[in-house]
Amino acid sequence: MVYVGIDIGSTASKVCVFDGKIxxxxxxxxxxxxxxxxxxxxxxxxxxxxxxxNCKIVATGYGRISVPYADKTITEITCHAKGAFYLFKNDCxxxxxxxxxxxxxxxxxxxVTDFTMNDKCA
Numbered sequence: 001m002v003y004v005g006i007d008i009g010s011t012a013s014k015v016c017v018f019d020g021k022i023x024x025x026x027x028x029x030x031x032x033x034x035x036x037x038x039x040x041x042x043x044x045x046x047x048x049x050x051x052x053x054n055c056k057i058v059a060t061g062y063g064r065i066s067v068p069y070a071d072k073t074i075t076e077i078t079c080h081a082k083g084a085f086y087l088f089k090n091d092c093x094x095x096x097x098x099x100x101x102x103x104x105x106x107x108x109x110x111x112v113t114d115f116t117m118n119d120k121c122a
Contacts, residue, residue: 002055006041006070007079008063011099013037017050024048034063042069062100077105077115085110 002023007014009030017024026044030037038059045051052069059067060079067073080094084107094105106114 002050004045004050004055004057005079006038006057006059006064006067007061007076008034008038008059008066009099010062013041013061013063015041015044017048017055030063034066038063038066038068041067077103077112080105081107081112082110 002017002019005014005016005018011030013028013030013034015024015026015028016022026041028037028040045055045057052071057067057070057072058079059065059070059073060076062076064070064073064075076096080096080103084092084094084105091108094103094107096103096105101117101119103115103117105112
């Protein structure tokens with residue numbers, strides 16, 4: 001199964017195509033419209049042969065609701081926790097310095113046990 005993760009951030013949008021290994025990474029400026037960049041991403045996915053029937057798509061980030069073709073939407077805090085635990089196989093702390101805010105997330109067993117954030121951007 002191929003999985004596609006889409007993070008529509010406030011300043012940049014990221015895409016990762018994964019099937020046990022990273023197959024493709026893409027970074028685009030979000031610009032003024034998260035709806036437009038989500039449409040651009042959909043076109044790029046179709047160009048490389050990924051359509052809803054042959055992959056699962058999860059959207060996250062500030063503009064996650066702008067990805068109507070996603071099978072699921074998840075908060076970026078939950079995504080950070082799952083991704084960090086997958087990569088490190090251990091409890092950890094994740095620091096995300098984003099375009100709108102900064103988050104510090106405590107991860108135990110792949111789950112968020114605590115987090116704090118402020119409105120200071122990068």
